[in-house]
Amino acid sequence: MLKDITLGQYVPGESFIHKLDARVKIVLTFVYIIILFIIDQTINYALFTIFTAMLVFLSRVPIGFILKGLKPMLFILSFTAVINLFMTQGETIWSYHIVGSWSLEITKEGIVIAVLMLLRLLYLVIGTSLLTLTTSPLMLTDGIEKLLEPFKKIGVPSHEIAMMMTIAIRFIPTLAEETDKIMKAQMARGADFESGNIVRRAKAMIPLLVPLFVSAFRRADDLAVAMESRCYRGGDNRTRMKQMKATYRDAVAGAVVTLFCLVLIVNEIIL
């Protein structure tokens, strides 16, 4: 189970969306989410659906990957739909009497709200997954570093934050493997992680976590020594092999999203 840890869900590709600058993608994703929570009109949902379909098409990510991202949300999606469907008051179009004062009712408004809310939740997940499907974790980290750079003046250590994220991302698979190894070693000595009540299972975690932390600190200090001996001294004047460059693509993407937002907002105001 530990080996299965994946960070992000990057699907390498050469599409328009893949080639967008990570910074632009992060900002546009935020805009996408904000606008998703502003819209209310049915017509806007229709436009949003077209827009999202276009994004998915442009990204060339196999639809299966996107559906896979939705799988953990299946329960909450159906739960939301059912609750909205049966709990909205309005014009009844179907009802089923159970017992006494209990009856199930489906109303016209319920159907509308259920569909709209379902779409909202769906697009929230699709929007954020599209970002992580088309951008590798390291590119995202770089993007975050660049986006935080203006805040350096007020003391936000943007380079250090990105460096720590990179270290964490780099070591997560290593640490997961280590955890697995320690678990097996303790199981060979008779440890039992699976059975018993919560207190017993919590107690079983201690012989797992102590060696994990000890080895993690050792690794951290080894890495620090390695960095220092290679004269690591922070982000100032550090150069990169791959510079982030915004191109005409990013301008196009920005313009399209801005235009789209304007249309939706105008629709909201007029209707």
Next chain:
Amino acid sequence: MQTNLNSHKVLSAHTLTRAGILAGISVILMMVLEFPIPFMPPFLKVDFSNVPVLIGSFAFGPAMGFVIVLIKDLIHLLNTKTGGIGELADFLTAISLALPASLIYKKHKSRKGAILGMLAGIVAMTLVGTLANKFILIPFYSKMMPLEKILELCGKANPLINSTTTYLIYGVAPFNIIKASIISLFTMVLYKRISNVIHAK
């Protein structure tokens, strides 16, 4: 070794690697070890991701705790399912546990100081957790589902919880107390054994 985020001095390589790796453990614990508490709503889950945060902030000062939480949530943001809202709430609650605890422990480096600090942390986390639910999570989720009605329905099964306010008082607040206490207890047990290794160098 003290770290100060506000100074313009570069964070030392040791701080960077320790924070990075502790945040890595934190992310793993968040993904692998979460379990629901009996008699509580199943979506309120306890995870151990804040144990490395507390251990880090006890060993290397409050700033370290802050940094680990930040990195943990930034990485979690890469896989977010809530558009960053869940991560924001987690960030606030984790900080509210680690900061008071490590500030008090820094002043009183003793068993008593640690316990007092953690009690302060538990109180702060319960408070912040409840407020985060009221002002961040509930408004967010009610954009997608009729929470009020769900909670009314809950009232039929559990007469204590039948509205947002009673949900916060009888659901979220006790959950946060339990969660913070479990994390603190774990850290107490672990830190004693690990601190020898950390401070041996």
